[in-house]
Amino acid sequence: QKEVEQNSGPLSVPEGAIASLNCTYSDRGSQSFFWYRQYSGKSPELIMSIYSNGDKEDGRFTAQLNKASQYVSLLIRDSQPSDSATYLCAVASNTGKLIFGQGTTLQVKP
């Protein structure tokens, strides 16, 4: 079992729709969770961090965490073509390193 798992996609949504990206992790002791966005040929950039169960909203982005189910998700409302990218879920280990999933490619079609 991979430590952090994501569906590689591609996930295709029409412009203006809600995109839902999902991630599961194996280490029940993990406490910190992050979503990064990576455009093709570029470096990852941090979008959201979440540490407590529940929802955390930032503009059009909402991160959701359920530690009991070991599940993290990212919702993007009013999706725009500029949101088309690969979204990486990352989980902090007990040594401090971040473990990344393989990423989900999102395509937002005009």
Added chain:
Amino acid sequence: NAGVMQNPRHLVRRRGQEARLRCSPMKGHSHVYWYRQLPEEGLKFMVYLQKENIIDESGMPKERFSAEFPKEGPSILRIQQVVRGDSAAYFCASSQGAANEKLFFGSGTQLSVL
């Protein structure tokens, strides 16, 4: 506003040569992480360092790869006797503190082995 600086952006080496990748963390950051990314794949952790200390090297291949973060100067990822399978994008990231801190990434070094 200097972010994480990596150089070179592109590095071409022939098989058997050495590759040296450099990373200067953001100002005020003392924790450095190296990741490798192959095309269409996620980021694979390699090593986590603080000044003069290796904290976690569980992702480093046992041979040919080494990393350091000296008291003065940038962090260096060194690959000896490169092979074609070493071709990848190598990303450096830094954070202000340890464990659970947000990472900020450099632009990466694309290593091509001929």
